Amino acid sequence: MAGDSRTASQTLANAMTIDVEDYFHVSAFENHIDRRDWDQLECRVERNVDTILGLLEQHGIQGTFFALGWVAERYPDMIRKISDGGHEIGCHSYWHKRASSQDRDEFAREVTDVKKMLEDITGKPVIGYRAPSYSIGSGNLWAHEELETAGFLYSSSIYPISHDHYGMPDAPRFAYHPLSGSQFLEIPITTSLFLGRKMPAGGGGYFRFFPYAFSRALLRKVNREGEPGMFYFHPWELDPGQPRQQGISLKTRFRHYLNLDRTERRLDRLLSDFQWDRMDRVFLGTG
Numbered sequence: 001m002a003g004d005s006r007t008a009s010q011t012l013a014n015a016m017t018i019d020v021e022d023y024f025h026v027s028a029f030e031n032h033i034d035r036r037d038w039d040q041l042e043c044r045v046e047r048n049v050d051t052i053l054g055l056l057e058q059h060g061i062q063g064t065f066f067a068l069g070w071v072a073e074r075y076p077d078m079i080r081k082i083s084d085g086g087h088e089i090g091c092h093s094y095w096h097k098r099a100s101s102q103d104r105d106e107f108a109r110e111v112t113d114v115k116k117m118l119e120d121i122t123g124k125p126v127i128g129y130r131a132p133s134y135s136i137g138s139g140n141l142w143a144h145e146e147l148e149t150a151g152f153l154y155s156s157s158i159y160p161i162s163h164d165h166y167g168m169p170d171a172p173r174f175a176y177h178p179l180s181g182s183q184f185l186e187i188p189i190t191t192s193l194f195l196g197r198k199m200p201a202g203g204g205g206y207f208r209f210f211p212y213a214f215s216r217a218l219l220r221k222v223n224r225e226g227e228p229g230m231f232y233f234h235p236w237e238l239d240p241g242q243p244r245q246q247g248i249s250l251k252t253r254f255r256h257y258l259n260l261d262r263t264e265r266r267l268d269r270l271l272s273d274f275q276w277d278r279m280d281r282v283f284l285g286t287g
Contacts (some may be wrong), residue, residue: 014219014229015187015283016063016276017090017156018052019130020045020071020082023236023243025096027133028252032245035095038070044242045071046078048235051264053085059271062086064279066130066156069094069114076121083122088278088287090128091115091152098135099143099157108146115150127286128279130232131157134189137168144178144186153284154185156230161191161198173198174227175283187283190229192218203231208259212266216273223274228282231270238264 022045024033033041049065056063065082067089072079083089091114093099099107111129118126129152136143136157147155160171175187190202200206201218210218222229236242240260248256280287 011275012223012226012228013275013277013282014223014231015279016056016061016271017130017230017232017279018049018063018065019092019232019234020049020065020067020079021092021096021234021236022071023239023256025068025070026234026236026256027096027098028256029245029248030096032248042243043074044239045235046075048239049078049082051238052235053082055264055267055271056087057085059276061271061276062088062278063276064088064090064128066090066092066128067118068092068096069110069117070096072114072118072121079118079121083124088128088280089118089122089124089126090130090156090279091118091126092130093132096132098133099131100135100137100140104142104146107140107143108150111147111152112150115152125151127151127153127284129155129157131155134159136186138170141178144184148179148182148184152184154187154279156187156189156279158186159189159191159200159202161200169198185283187230187279189232190219190222192221194218194221201229203233204237205255205258207231207233207266208237208263212269215266216270219274229274230279230282231276233263233267238267 024041094114115126158168158171162169173191175185178186191198192201207215219229
C-alpha cells in the first residue's frame with residue numbers, strides 16, 4: 001500500500017497555491033490592526049515572495065499566486081515577476097475582507113476591479129479567485145454567479161470542514177460545478193478522510209500544526225482516490241522574523257506563530273514528495 005501511495009503522489013499533479021498577503025492582512029488581526037495603518041507598517045511580502053520563488057525554481061515547479069489587490073497596487077513589479085516566471089496570477093480580493101461580510105454589489109465591484117488591475121499589471125487573463133478566509137459558504141453562494149459574470153472560470157473559496165472562522169462541511173470534497181448549466185468550477189480546499197472524518201489536507205495552519213508525516217499521508221490518501229490535491233500557504237508563514245503583535249488572544253497567537261521557523265523546511269520536503277503545478281493546468285487543463 002505504501003508503494004502505491006508513493007506512485008500516485010509521483011504521477012498525479014497537485015495544485016500548489018500561495019495567497020499573496022502580508023502578516024498584518026490576516027483576518028485574525030482585523031480587529032487588532034486598523035487597515036488605515038497598513039501603509040505605516042513594515043511590509044515583508046516582497047522578501048518572502050522572493051524566498052518562495054527561489055524554492056519553487058529549485059524544484060522546477062510553477063504554481064498559482066492569489067494576489068491581494070492592496071499588495072498588487074503597491075508592488076506591481078513583484079506581481080509581474082511572479083507572472084513572468086510562468087506562475088498563474090489569481091485574485092484574492094482587495095482588502096482581504098471576507099466575502100461573507102460584503103453585500104452582492106460590493107463583492108461584484110471588488111472582484112471586477114481587482115481582476116482588471118491584475119490583468120493590467122501582467123498583461124494576462126486572470127481566471128481564478130480565492131475568497132479571504134474561505135468565506136464563500138451556504139449564506140452567499142450567489143458569489144459564484146458574480147464571479148462567472150466578472151469573467152472568472154473558477155473559485156477556490158470553500159473549505160468543506162467545520163471551523164470557528166469558516167467552513168461549509170456539507171460541500172463536496174473535490175472540484176464541482178456549482179452553477180447549473182455552467183462550466184464554472186469551485187475547487188474546495190483539500191480534505192482527506194481519516195477515521196471517517198474529513199481532515200484538512202490542504203495546508204495553512206494545519207500544515208504547521210500536524211507532524212509533516214501526517215500531512216503527507218493525508219495528501220497521499222487523496223491521490224490514491226485518484227483526485228488531485230490543492231495545497232495553500234502564505235508568504236508570512238515562512239517568516240519567523242515578522243513583527244509580533246501584542247494584545248492578541250492566546251488562541252490567535254498560537255495559530256499565527258506556531259512553527260513559522262519550520263515551514264520552509266517542510267515545504268521543501270513537500271515539493272519533493274509530490275508532483276505540483278498551477279491551478280489552471282491541474283483542474284482546467286489550460287494555461
